Structures are given as structure tokens and as C-alpha cells.
Amino acid sequence: MPLQNRVTPMGDIVEAPERGLFTGNRGILHDAQTRTLLKRRWASRIWLICTLHWRDVRRTIMGPGSWTELFFLDEATGLAAGHRPCFLCRREAAEAFQAGFPINGHVMTPKAPDIDRVLHTERLDGSRKRLHDLTSSAADLPNGAMILQDGAPPDPDRSGPSLVASRLWRRRGAPRWRPPHHSAIHRRSAAGRLSAIDTR
Numbered sequence: 272m273p274l275q276n277r278v279t280p281m282g283d284i285v286e287a288p289e290r291g292l293f294t295g296n297r298g299i300l301h302d303a304q305t306r307t308l309l310k311r312r313w314a315s316r317i318w319l320i321c322t323l324h325w326r327d328v329r330r331t332i333m334g335p336g337s338w339t340e341l342f343f344l345d346e347a348t349g350l351a352a353g354h355r356p357c358f359l360c361r362r363e364a365a366e367a368f369q370a371g372f373p374i375n376g377h378v379m380t381p382k383a384p385d386i387d388r389v390l391h392t393e394r395l396d397g398s399r400k401r402l403h404d405l406t407s408s409a410a411d412l413p414n415g416a417m418i419l420q421d422g423a424p425p426d427p428d429r430s431g432p433s434l435v436a437s438r439l440w441r442r443r444g445a446p447r448w449r450p451p452h453h454s455a456i457h458r459r460s461a462a463g464r465l466s467a468i469d470t471r
Contacts (some may be wrong), residue, residue, distance in 0.1 A: 274333060275308050276301075278341050280351035280417045281400045284312060291342040295320045297306050303335035308340035316391035317383075319357040320349035320364075353394040358383055 277287040278295075290471055298314025301307060320343060332340050343349035346356075346364075356364035365383075374381050381389075395401055402419060 274306060276333065276339065276341050278343050278348065278352045278354075280348050281419075282312075282352040282394065284308060284341060287342060289342075290323075291344045291348075292323070293320050293346060293349055294323055295341050295343060295349055295357070296338040297341065297354075298338055300332045300339040303333060306333040308339070318352075318354040318386050318387075318390065318394075320346060320354045320361065321357045322360045325360040347415045347417055350415075353390060353400075354391060355386060404411045 273288045275284055275285050275286040277285050277289065277291065279285060284300075297312070297317065297318045300309055300311060300314060302309060330337070330340065343354070345377070356368050358365040368378055369383075369386065372379070372381055372386055372389075374385065392403055
């Protein structure tokens with residue numbers, strides 16, 4: 272049975288069989304005895320996207336005394352959820368992220384703690400994922416941006432993970448974000464307002 276450690280673009284941590292292309296963490300979020308999540312969804316403002324393989328290190332998933340391994344289908348999912356590339360195992364990606372990171376409207380080369388501080392203030396709007404209404408054409412979005420169709424998160428009374436209308440933006444279309452086991456997710460109209468999920 273899969274563990275509850277897969278991350279959606281909305282930042283939810285769900286149970287799903289797909290492991291994904293990247294791992295990452297938000298600190299210790301699990302009970303090592305039961306290998307289940309605690310109530311909190313982060314224990315640190317350092318939210319990372321890491322490589323699955325690094326220096327032949329082997330880890331026990333949700334083991335005692337260590338961070339909770341989270342998994343992302345791809346990098347766009349991790350970025351949309353509010354994570355950043357790790358400077359230890361993904362230095363090239365982390366430096367590229369750092370090089371274009373704006374602080375107070377200026378692009379600079381901030382240190383990792385500065386990036387984490389800014390990202391943490393932008394992740395949530397109250398208890399929900401922070402969304403950004405598109406003020407320009409969707410065609411101006413870069414490839415890999417994550418959008419939420421109709422501009423609203425899924426109904427909180429609906430059971431299941433919040434994957435109703437997340438889409439990965441590409442210039443030639445915006446396929447719905449969904450791992451294979453979510454093929455029966457409710458479809459919404461292609462018309463309607465779009466919101467961007469902050470991917471930096």
C-alpha cells in the first residue's frame with residue numbers, strides 16, 4: 272500500500288502509487304512507528320526538491336529521526352507546490368533558480384535562507400494555497416508554469432486530492448496534471464478564468 276507522501280501542484284500530500292522523478296522534504300512530518308503523516312504539513316520553511324539518487328545513499332522511507340521523504344511527479348509539480356531545488360544534490364538547478372529570483376522587485380542573487388523566507392510568505396493565503404490571477408494573456412506564461420482552470424481550488428467538501436483542474440502550461444496546449452491513477456477526475460469546462468500557481 273502506498274504511503275501518504277506524494278505532493279500535488281496545490282501542495283497537498285496525498286497517497287498515490289506513483290513515486291515520481293524527484294524527492295524532497297519540508298522537515299519531519301511523520302510518525303516513524305506507523306509511517307503515517309502527523310497533522311502538520313511542514314516543520315521548516317526550507318522546502319526542497321532533491322534528486323532520487325545521490326552518492327549511493329540509501330534511505331528508509333519515513334524512518335526514525337529523519338526528514339519525511341516527499342515525492343513529485345516532475346519538477347514543475349514541486350515548484351508549483353512551493354519547493355525549490357536543493358543546493359546540495361541539485362546545485363546546477365538551484366543556482367539557475369537563485370539567479371533569476373526576484374526580491375522586492377529586483378532580480379539578484381540571494382542566499383538560500385533569503386529565498387526560503389520569501390517563498391514561505393508566498394505559499395499560503397490563510398490555510399489555502401496562494402494563487403495568482405493572470406493579469407495578462409496565458410500565452411505570456413513560460414513553458415512549465417502550472418495553472419488552475421476556472422481560477423478556484425477544488426470544492427473542500429469533495430473527497431479526494433485537489434487535482435481537479437491543475438494544468439501544466441505549454442505553448443501548444445495545457446494538459447491536465449494528473450498521474451495515471453487519477454484518470455476519472457471530474458472534468459471542468461475549458462472556458463473560464465485561469466489562475467497561476469506560483470512556480471517562481
